[in-house]
Amino acid sequence: MPASPHLLDALAARLPVWVFGAEEPRAQLALVRAMRALAQSPEMRGLGLTGAADGLAWWAWQRRPWRPEAAELLTDGPAAGLARDCQPEPPGARSDLEEALEAADVRLLTRALIPAVRESGPGPLLRAWPLLLALEETPAARALLDETPFPAEAEPMAARLRAEWAALCLPPEEALPVVRECTHPAFDPWRRWLEAHLLRGLGERDKAADLTESLCRDLPGHPHFPHLLHELRFPRRAPASLADGDAAAVLLYCWNKAELLSQTLDALAACELGEAHVALLDNGSTDDTWEVMNRFARRLGPDRVTLVQLPVNVGAPAARNWLLSLPEVRARRFAAFLDDDVLPPEDWLPKLLAAARDNPDASAIGCRIVAATPPASLQSADYHLFSPRPDAGEERIAVFDNASGQPDLGLFTYARPCLSVSGCCHLLRTSALEETGRFDVRFTPTQFDDLERDMRACLAGQPAFFEGSLAVPHVGHSSLAKSQSPTAVGNVLGNRVKLEGLFTDQQLRDLAEDDMRRAWADLRKKLDEL
Numbered sequence: 001m002p003a004s005p006h007l008l009d010a011l012a013a014r015l016p017v018w019v020f021g022a023e024e025p026r027a028q029l030a031l032v033r034a035m036r037a038l039a040q041s042p043e044m045r046g047l048g049l050t051g052a053a054d055g056l057a058w059w060a061w062q063r064r065p066w067r068p069e070a071a072e073l074l075t076d077g078p079a080a081g082l083a084r085d086c087q088p089e090p091p092g093a094r095s096d097l098e099e100a101l102e103a104a105d106v107r108l109l110t111r112a113l114i115p116a117v118r119e120s121g122p123g124p125l126l127r128a129w130p131l132l133l134a135l136e137e138t139p140a141a142r143a144l145l146d147e148t149p150f151p152a153e154a155e156p157m158a159a160r161l162r163a164e165w166a167a168l169c170l171p172p173e174e175a176l177p178v179v180r181e182c183t184h185p186a187f188d189p190w191r192r193w194l195e196a197h198l199l200r201g202l203g204e205r206d207k208a209a210d211l212t213e214s215l216c217r218d219l220p221g222h223p224h225f226p227h228l229l230h231e232l233r234f235p236r237r238a239p240a241s242l243a244d245g246d247a248a249a250v251l252l253y254c255w256n257k258a259e260l261l262s263q264t265l266d267a268l269a270a271c272e273l274g275e276a277h278v279a280l281l282d283n284g285s286t287d288d289t290w291e292v293m294n295r296f297a298r299r300l301g302p303d304r305v306t307l308v309q310l311p312v313n314v315g316a317p318a319a320r321n322w323l324l325s326l327p328e329v330r331a332r333r334f335a336a337f338l339d340d341d342v343l344p345p346e347d348w349l350p351k352l353l354a355a356a357r358d359n360p361d362a363s364a365i366g367c368r369i370v371a372a373t374p375p376a377s378l379q380s381a382d383y384h385l386f387s388p389r390p391d392a393g394e395e396r397i398a399v400f401d402n403a404s405g406q407p408d409l410g411l412f413t414y415a416r417p418c419l420s421v422s423g424c425c426h427l428l429r430t431s432a433l434e435e436t437g438r439f440d441v442r443f444t445p446t447q448f449d450d451l452e453r454d455m456r457a458c459l460a461g462q463p464a465f466f467e468g469s470l471a472v473p474h475v476g477h478s479s480l481a482k483s484q485s486p487t488a489v490g491n492v493l494g495n496r497v498k499l500e501g502l503f504t505d506q507q508l509r510d511l512a513e514d515d516m517r518r519a520w521a522d523l524r525k526k527l528d529e530l
Contacts, residue, residue, distance in 0.1 A: 007047045007220060008527060012520045014038055019520045020384040021402035022056060022222050023411055025064060032057045032073050035221060052221030059219055062190040065157065066126040079186040086157040088126035089116070097124055101131060106140050117148040122157060129161060133375050133407055138169045141375075156184030163187075167194045168375030168407055172201040189215055196228075197410035205232050216530075223523060227414035230526040231469070236358065236415075239350030247274070247353060248427070249329040253281040253319035254340040258288040260475055261340045265296040268338070271346050276336075277328050279306040284313035315444030324430075324438055332430060339424045341475040343372055348470055352427040355415065355467040363432035363462035364454055366421020368403075368412055372473035376408040379474055382418035382466035383451070384519065387512035388505055396508055397500055399451065413468045417518040419511065421464045423450035425472040429462075436460045440502075447495045452502060458511055463518060 011018045015034055022028050035053035038044050057073040061083060064070055068090075071083035092098060094116055100108035109128055116124035125148045132141040142165055150158040159182040166178035176198045182191040196211035209232035216225045250273065254261045268278070278300060280293045290309055297305035306328050314322070320337065329335055334356060338344060348367070355365045369379040381403035388396035399419070403412050436457045443449035454464050503511075 004048055004220070005527065007049060007052060008524075010038075010044060010047055010049070011035070011052075011221070012524075016516045017386070017400070018221075018223055019516055019523060020400050021224060023063075023224065023406065024400070024402050025060075025067070027400070027402075028056070028060045028063075029069055029073065031221075032060060048220065052219075055219040056221035059189060059222055062160075062187055064130070065160065066129055077186075078184065082154075082156055082184065082186040085151075085153045086122055086126065089120070089123040091127075094124065097128065101128060104131060104135060106132070106135050109135075110140055110144065113144050114147060117144070122148050122150050122154050125161075126157070133164075133168065134377060134405065138165070138375055141165060142169075156182075156186060159184065160187045160190065163191065163194055164407070164409075165375075167198060167409055172198040176202075189219060193411075194409065200232065200410065200413075205235070209233050224411050224414070226523060226527055226530060227416065228411070230530060231414055234529065236354070239347060239354040247332065248276045248334040248336055248349060249326075249332040250276050250278045250336045250338065250349070251281075251320070251323040251329065252278075252338050252340055253283050253316070253323065254285060254289050254293075255283040255313050256285045256287045256289065257340050258285070258292050261289060262292045262295075263475070264338065264340055264342055264344075265292065267343045269296065269299055271344055271348060272350055274349075275304075276349060277306065277332065278304060279308070279323050279326055279329055281308040281319050281323055282310060283315075283319050284310050313445070315441070316446035317439035317441045317443050317449045320449075321438045321441070324433060330430065334427050335430055335433070336427045337423060337425070339474065339476075342369075342424055343473040343475065344425065345470070345472065348425065348472060349427075351467060351470045352425075355465055356427055356429065359417070359465045361462060362417065362465035363429050363436065363457040363460075364421055364464040365427040365467055366464060367425055367467050367470035367472055368408070369422045369424045369474050370408050370471045372475045376471075378403040378406045378408045378412060380404055380422040380424070381412040381468060382416065382464075383420040383454075385419045385455075385508070385512045385515050388508050394497075394500060396505065397503070408471070415465070415467050415469065416522045417463045417515075418466045419458055419464060419515045420451050420454035421466055424474050426450070432457060432462050436462065442498055443495050445491065447492050448499045449495075452499055455503065455511060458514065459507060463515070 015031060017027055018031055022031055032053050035049055039049040039053060054075050058079055061070040061074055061079055065086065066088040068088065074080040074083055096112040097116060100112045109132065113124055113128055125144060145161055163179040163182040166175035179191060179194045179198060192211045192215055196208040199208040209229060212225055212229040212232060216229055219225060282290045282293060293307055297307055306326055308322065323329060324335055334353065336349060336352060352365045356362065368381055371377045371379065384400040386398040386400060439449045439453055443452065
């Protein structure tokens with residue numbers, strides 16, 4: 001492994017957040033500042049920490065060149081010069097652009113940006129670029145990019161934006177030539193990673209691994225690249241066989257989302273399920289949910305499907321527990337929950353079962369949850385926990401979400417133990433449920449019930465495990481993101497108070513320390529093998 005083991009050991013010991021990841025925007029910049037401060041201490045001199053910090057600062061700007069605070073951390077070099085030539089529009093510079101950004105409306109953005117870029121060049125586009133991608137309006141993003149006049153000195157920034165757009169929106173074989181046009185030295189690591197990501201998608205693992213190894217060497221301060229290189233150099237065993245008919249049950253519950261449920265069940269019917277049993281619960285719906293479930297049962301076969309219809313909505317925790325209590329489910333070694341608005345890929349169940357097979361201590365196996373429409377963005381990856389701060393007050397549970405809302409450019413395709421995974425698609429070990437308990441109905445109707453169960457299991461020595469090679473598209477968003485009404489917001493806040501009250505400070509410290517220890521042991525093992 002090109003990076004100094006002493007440097008990485010020192011980072012892990014003094015900056016635990018570094019072990020969890022370096023892609024969350026605020027944490028990324030905070031890490032750069034902390035690494036530079038640490039580099040001045042006598043015990044850290046000679047380990048290469050200043051170079052690692054400079055490399056991470058460079059990467060942070062390449063990832064988000066529209067963030068002035070990222071440009072401010074650059075040292076002299078091609079990136080610093082280009083950052084001066086391509087400054088984003090400052091906040092508040094144009095009221096119509098601010099209004100469009102606040103409204104997150106692509107029509108208002110288009111109306112505000114076209115005259116703005118013709119007058120000022122790329123600055124206004126840079127300010128709006130991440131929102132254009134987040135709005136899943138890829139034609140508008142590319143059209144506005146093509147509409148923007150880039151002066152000669154700023155053309156490398158245009159190539160960088162085109163590369164990101166192509167990697168997110170085009171098939172790998174079409175995106176690769178566009179990415180390779182991003183040749184300016186300021187974006188060299190960015191171009192190499194996008195190439196590696198696309199080559200992996202084309203099955204050229206060796207070429208992807210060589211590029212990733214060069215990034216490990218040139219950006220030793222970024223912990224994701226060793227994970228990603230290990231995935232490429234040491235392919236894991238094949239997905240689990242589904243010949244064992246008693247391995248898993250697949251569980252879904254639904255309340256008044258018949259149309260979305262129909263899409264989910266159509267996708268499920270096309271998946272590799274082997275002899276897995278499917279149990280569906282209608283949680284007091286008043287639409288066509290029950291008929292959709294019956295239609296699926298007729299399609300798959302009545303001996304393969306159990307249907308439950310409740311007269312009222314009992315909430316998510318109780319619906320899950322009801323399904324878990326069914327004899328057909330209790331007889332299985334694993335219970336896989338799917339949300340009623342996901343589109344599971346064909347091999348989702350074999351991949352989760354393989355991860356469970358290879359990690360027998362894990363009580364829950366999860367995966368990447370991504371937007372169902374392009375450009376692909378991450379809704380969740382692996383979750384980790386920080387130890388409560390002395391001044392935390394009543395908000396002591398600090399869960400680190402390293403991925404949410406970012407474009408899905410392959411940086412989270414690793415696998416490792418974690419505190420918690422998304423409940424949109426996760427596999428639970430039924431023996432662990434018997435030992436540590438099912439879902440807590442006090443979190444009705446929903447929110448934090450997955451997290452609380454995972455935390456409880458971690459305290460019992462049964463952590464979650466994240467299988468990042470699997471991505472499951474999610475048509476909706478998390479229930480937290482969808483909480484708009486005062487009632488929904490009040491439910492989330494109330495459940496947050498309940499969650500805080502269930503764990504002592506010592507338990508939270510133990511959880512955070514064990515989570516960090518497992519994550520570091522996993523990364524250190526991979527570094528040693530590399």
